[in-house]
Amino acid sequence: MIWICFFVFLAACFAAGSTGGLFPPGRWYDQLAKPSWTPPNWLFPVAWTTLYICIAAAGARVAVQPDNALAMAFWALQIALNTLWTPVFFGLHKLRLGLVVLVALWLSVAVAMVMLWSVDRIAGMLFLPYLAWVTVAGALNLSVLRLNPDADADADAEAAPEV
Amino acid sequence: MIWICFFVFLAACFAAGSTGGLFPPGRWYDQLAKPSWTPPNWLFPVAWTTLYICIAAAGARVAVQPDNALAMAFWALQIALNTLWTPVFFGLHKLRLGLVVLVALWLSVAVAMVMLWSVDRIAGMLFLPYLAWVTVAGALNLSVLRLNPDADADADAEAAPEV
Numbered sequence: 001m002i003w004i005c006f007f008v009f010l011a012a013c014f015a016a017g018s019t020g021g022l023f024p025p026g027r028w029y030d031q032l033a034k035p036s037w038t039p040p041n042w043l044f045p046v047a048w049t050t051l052y053i054c055i056a057a058a059g060a061r062v063a064v065q066p067d068n069a070l071a072m073a074f075w076a077l078q079i080a081l082n083t084l085w086t087p088v089f090f091g092l093h094k095l096r097l098g099l100v101v102l103v104a105l106w107l108s109v110a111v112a113m114v115m116l117w118s119v120d121r122i123a124g125m126l127f128l129p130y131l132a133w134v135t136v137a138g139a140l141n142l143s144v145l146r147l148n149p150d151a152d153a154d155a156d157a158e159a160a161p162e163v
Numbered sequence: 164m165i166w167i168c169f170f171v172f173l174a175a176c177f178a179a180g181s182t183g184g185l186f187p188p189g190r191w192y193d194q195l196a197k198p199s200w201t202p203p204n205w206l207f208p209v210a211w212t213t214l215y216i217c218i219a220a221a222g223a224r225v226a227v228q229p230d231n232a233l234a235m236a237f238w239a240l241q242i243a244l245n246t247l248w249t250p251v252f253f254g255l256h257k258l259r260l261g262l263v264v265l266v267a268l269w270l271s272v273a274v275a276m277v278m279l280w281s282v283d284r285i286a287g288m289l290f291l292p293y294l295a296w297v298t299v300a301g302a303l304n305l306s307v308l309r310l311n312p313d314a315d316a317d318a319d320a321e322a323a324p325e326v
Contacts, residue, residue: 079242
């Protein structure tokens, strides 16, 4: 049962992660001014693959245990927000809205971690690297927004790409 | 507890549903040939708002009950796929890949319905309109793909919008 759950949660992570291939950084992102500590592009898929395995494992461990209501609700919330961020940032080039989504994602991951921990400590710990990475991603999104105030699609609605 | 869970699941639905506003149909969709039974544009947000309330209620009812592992895993999977479809179809204009996502969504909703039903019959029934609507959406996506074979962004990679 726990393995079936693991693979179903992993499939949800795959749906979220597929946005990385569908909405790649591309020229727009390459040309943006970025802080000196920006991780190299190749690190993102490596980090996310590792994180998604941890995220799915945490979900599966808690799914098979009682009193998992809030942990499961926040697990679902974080994966929806995780799926949403890439299309908003890399698809629509909405830096400010991307930051809003990332802050919501950070909060949902933080609460999920606490709720998972209350059911199963290992599951809670499996969310720690995720929270750390989303913190870095949030700082990067904020920094890119500050360094490129005119790159936000919402900053100049006329210049926004038509979708 | 069940109310908190309801609002967390509803927040996940809101993240999924926000793609409808972020990636609106627009001129591209308006110009596509569509089958005679295509629902009018205004019906989609009305239907989805109703469905999301049912989907969140089903999730909350089952989250607070024991033996909910697979139901919760498939609830998470369907919301990730639900969030993914709109950016793929309306954002990237990938009709064929959109259909693949919709088939995966249909399967995840169908299995989620069975798993929810096994824990709580009302929760299972709350997923029935969702499955019906995704069936319509899938038939529409297939029909639009057949009627507009050249509209698929993947059909002519050179003409694909840069994102």
